[in-house]
Amino acid sequence: MQSLHQYHTILKKSLLLILFWIGISGLAFSQNLSNLSSLKVDDLSNAQIEQLIKRAESSGLSSSQLEAMAREQGLSPIEAAKLRERISMLKRTVGGEGGVGSQSGGRLGGPLDEDKNLFDSIRKSDPYYDLSPFQKKIFGYKLFHNRNLDFNPSLNLPTPQNYIIGAGDQLLIDVYGASQQSFDLTVTPEGRILVPNLGPIQVGGSSIEAATSRLKTSLGRIYSGLLGSNPNTFIQVRLGNIRSIQVSMVGELTKPGTYTLPSFATVFNGLFAAGGPNENGAFRNIQVYRDSRLVATVDIYEFLTKGEQSSNITLQDNDVIIVPPVVSRIEVTGPVRREGFFEVKPNETLADLAIFTGGFLPTAFKERLTVRRIENNSRKVIDVSSDKFGSFHPMDGDEILVGEALDRFSNRVQIEGAVMRAGEYSLDDGTLTVKGLLEKAQGLKPEAFTTRATLYRTSTDLTLAAESLDLQRILDGQSEDVVLKNEDLLFIPSRYDIQEEFYVKISGEVNLPGTYPFASSMTIGDLILRSGGLLQSATNSSIEIARRVRDPSSGKRAEIITLSINSTLALSEEEKRTPLMPFDHVFIRKSPGFEKEQLVRVMGEVVYPGDFAISSANDRISDVIRRAGGLNQFAYPKGANLIRRTVYYKDLSENEKKEMILRDIHSKLDPEKNRKGNEAESLLFERLSKKLAEIEDIKNQEEKLKAEKRLNQYFAMDSSFLDSAINKVRLKDQDLVGIDLEAILANPGGPEDLILQEGDIIQIPKQLQTVRMVGEVLMPTTARYAKNRGVRSYVSRAGGFTENARKSKTYVIYANGDARRTHSALVWKFYPKLEPGAEIVVPVKPERQRLTPAAWLGLASSLATIGILVQTIANNANSN
Structure with a gap:
């Protein structure tokens, strides 16, 4: 009891510790993601969305769970939808560009790896990654946030003459000409420079131009050639290292403050350093104050639209730039x-x-x-x-x-179908007719069906109307031409679009039997040539043509025409008088005295194993064994067997037949496999390619639907689906036939001597010396054959029967393919006799269905009813 009490105490402490850590974790999470109810998604940049996702990932939440939590905290459905869309956009962008957007467990990317930032690719490709959608839409806002731009002032410029000198500037003074001298002087805080042998000179607050004039006057006392109307000595003043200035950036800026800038810096340089105006800052009224006086007003729009920079002045020390709030x-x-x-x-x-x-x-x-x-x-x-x-x-x-603008045309007509240039055309001045439109389309194609065309018109209420035209009569001037209206569409069909593809078939003794395109005036000889010519087995007489019957009331299924052709395929009068018609099926019969070679194979212990041709229709096993030189000294005739082919045939559906015919014609017209065709054949080849592509698309859709159905059945674990998948019957294309070769050789031509068929394989093994045990035995194995041993003896060698063995159904398969089962009489079992090469098969007992409680209850009720019935009958008998 004491140990049990200690166990409960430890368990309580463990639970309290777990709850404590859960509370700590929840508190930390609430500190990170506790203000989602006030979230404004449009004000968040991609970088802020990224941080939000990272916080959720570190807390074990997926993107959908993050959205659900935000909804629970009171986030509006509109903002929740925006959040979902922004996360989805980031997911697609990261997955598409960086290749790291793969999902794991429904999350955006799985556990975060600090060594590899999932968002590096999108951050590098988007210079405005840190801006929110609202900030990106403010005209001019991107100017100061583009990481690819640099507004730092260039220090490699010629010294500007209007530059105001200040304390800390380095002045390089060059005297050249009749006299030469160089000075490197720094302006003191009092604004003076000290010139050797001359003394201090005040230059602070002066421009370079004014300072140069003052220095020229002062140095003229030493170098007289500097002054006068004809000087021979000259002076040049340059800036060396420029000073730094401090500028105050205040107002509606992204990063307001005091900035240290080079003295060459302009207003734009200062604005770039401070991140530019923020969302509430004005872009068109930026004020520059110097010594408490307004010296410039900068309009950034003037720079963005016109390149105007007149107000982009050079800043001076202690200047103040104010960005006021936007007014309008x-x-x-x-x-x-x-x-x-x-x-x-x-x-x-x-x-x-x-x-x-x-x-x-x-x-x-x-x-x-x-x-x-x-x-x-x-x-x-x-x-x-x-x-x-x-x-x-x-x-x-x-x-x-x-x-x-409205997506409507005001002067368009269209023509489609069998014309040279189908497409859209201008209605001109409203007098365009059908004939005029055909002229614009450069006329009809030869295969155009001119008996009937359709003019589709758009009514005033935008409904579709159709008008039938006899195009041939209009072209011949027998019918009035039709004036076209806006949005008319003239459709001229092709004869091939409104009729079945014409073909003829040839079967029988030709090199390339199959389906071929029909050509007018085609004869049997032409079709035979197209199909590769006659085989040697063909007869040139008694050729049949099966022709479709045009009169269904006659009751005939087909019209049979019989004729013969010249053996040299020379054109005869009979052939001329019997041209082929569309859909004719020509049958080339086999010559009565011709038989195609049929092969059988003899394998194993004969003198000459190999393939043998069947010499006559009644060739038997003994005949081919004799031709193979008979059995050799190692043969075991009792183990010989015969392998014979089986035929299973499943007829094609009508659609499959049609597709097969079209593919057959298409293959015969393929210029890469056959001879090059003329224009008509090329057009037919293109039409068939299009139709076959359509059929293939339909088949792909059907296969997709079937695959989805199979997938749904698999996930639903439908019993009928699983049974059909597991218990699928595999049809064999060959069967093993047991033969008694000893009886065959002893009595050639007898009932045991089977007549051979094409593809038969006769196998004659070597002397066999083993017996194999398989099925429900403890250790399936192979044992040496002993003449006087029975089935039970061999089963004992395999460890005996298993508990599930069905002993009474044990059977033996002999080496020649025959099988014999066990016979039972009362309590005795008579097992088959064994021979070398035999195989003992012990089947498994069938699984018995256990009775459910309901079945037991029903059985008990039935027995009770029978008992009552018997008792009633007995009572009635006693009373009588």
């Missing part, structure tokens, strides 16, 4: 060159806005724009026609919707 921003959607959010000034119109959007796309509806506006605490829609684009002023929050 509108959104443009629809077929324009550049969709997104645009900042507008009060005096700008829709015409000015077109410069920022890049203009309309060709598919845009330019006649009118739709403006959605918030006014007086409600929304309203304003239609702006194209003539008011220059006077309509957008307001803050406006949504400008650009419509699309």
